[in-house]
Amino acid sequence: MPVNWEALVAEAIRRRKAERMTQKEHAALASVSIPTMLSFERGEQTLSLGKAFDILRVVGLIEEGGGKGSQENFVQVAFERWRELVRPLPSDSPARFQHGWYRLDYALEGDLKALEPYQLLPMMREQKLNNTGWPMFVAMTRDEFEPYERDGVLECWLKPAEGGLERRLNDPAHCDFWQASPSGRFVLLRGYQEDGADTFEPGRVFDTTLPIWRIAEGLLHSSRMARVLVKPGKSPVHVKFSILYTGLAGRVLRSWANPLADLFIEGGAARSDEAMLQTESAAGDIEGSLTELVYPMVVSLFDRFGVTGLSKDRVEAEIRRFEKSGMVG
Numbered sequence: 001m002p003v004n005w006e007a008l009v010a011e012a013i014r015r016r017k018a019e020r021m022t023q024k025e026h027a028a029l030a031s032v033s034i035p036t037m038l039s040f041e042r043g044e045q046t047l048s049l050g051k052a053f054d055i056l057r058v059v060g061l062i063e064e065g066g067g068k069g070s071q072e073n074f075v076q077v078a079f080e081r082w083r084e085l086v087r088p089l090p091s092d093s094p095a096r097f098q099h100g101w102y103r104l105d106y107a108l109e110g111d112l113k114a115l116e117p118y119q120l121l122p123m124m125r126e127q128k129l130n131n132t133g134w135p136m137f138v139a140m141t142r143d144e145f146e147p148y149e150r151d152g153v154l155e156c157w158l159k160p161a162e163g164g165l166e167r168r169l170n171d172p173a174h175c176d177f178w179q180a181s182p183s184g185r186f187v188l189l190r191g192y193q194e195d196g197a198d199t200f201e202p203g204r205v206f207d208t209t210l211p212i213w214r215i216a217e218g219l220l221h222s223s224r225m226a227r228v229l230v231k232p233g234k235s236p237v238h239v240k241f242s243i244l245y246t247g248l249a250g251r252v253l254r255s256w257a258n259p260l261a262d263l264f265i266e267g268g269a270a271r272s273d274e275a276m277l278q279t280e281s282a283a284g285d286i287e288g289s290l291t292e293l294v295y296p297m298v299v300s301l302f303d304r305f306g307v308t309g310l311s312k313d314r315v316e317a318e319i320r321r322f323e324k325s326g327m328v329g
Helices: 005-019 024-029 035-040 048-056 068-087 118-127 164-169 211-229 287-304 311-323
Strands: 101-109 148-149 153-157 175-183 185-191 203-209 238-245 253-254 275-282
Touching: 005 048, 024 035, 024 048, 024 164, 035 048, 035 068, 048 068, 048 118, 068 153, 068 175, 101 153, 101 211, 101 311, 118 153, 118 175, 185 211, 211 238, 211 253, 211 275, 211 287, 211 311, 238 287, 238 311
Parallel strands: 203 253
Antiparallel strands: 101 185, 101 238, 148 153, 153 175, 175 185, 238 275
């Protein structure tokens, strides 16, 4: 039957509001930009079918088949779970990431070992990277912070609290939420380190070096997990990697975290509120190809701030600094 587009859009809006979901949250769940979300809700028919499906899928107006889109579904379910966890928190809680956040996810494609979630946790601890002060997919051992199994996946949420060690968690960059599946699906949600600084207002600065370090760290994490999850003697694992930055509007690009780094680049105000960056590679090639993988993503990200002509050599120099900061290999 012909599709009544106006009625479909109206139903999507009704369902979004019934879920108390903002347009910004809906856009993030669908991995589309806010302008795309606004165009959809105005009933414009210039959107690609794929983006329209992504928006409709979030509110249950598209039936999911198996296989294709599984990683996107995994990420959306994880994001909805995070929203459920932070909903009772005060509006100014750092765990709400009110000034923006970034979401890193990857999928391992290949013949993987059949594991239970509890078997995945020690593997993740063994493969932890020590290149940054707060590693991705951090897995503490204290009861209140230790990852736990939920609906067949490992889940970790570092809820902010007062006093002792918990005081460090009263910062957007440490209130992590992540999920990991034995099927090779991983997603991490984290606020910006810049938004916990005392030298400027939250939501005003976007650092030049932190994205390079974090993208490299995420790629290496995927490579290491592929190494331990693949069945012995099986074909190499392929990695599909994505990172979404939100809350860029109102920020300017500055060399803040490492002001003495070779990558001293400053840009203007962000020209868009979001940036979705993606790449893919054979897992075994990642460690030796970090610059080739990271560089195009950083170029695309910095372009949002009006920076052009970024040299690959400068990005490579920063990646070398990242590698020397810990134990890579």
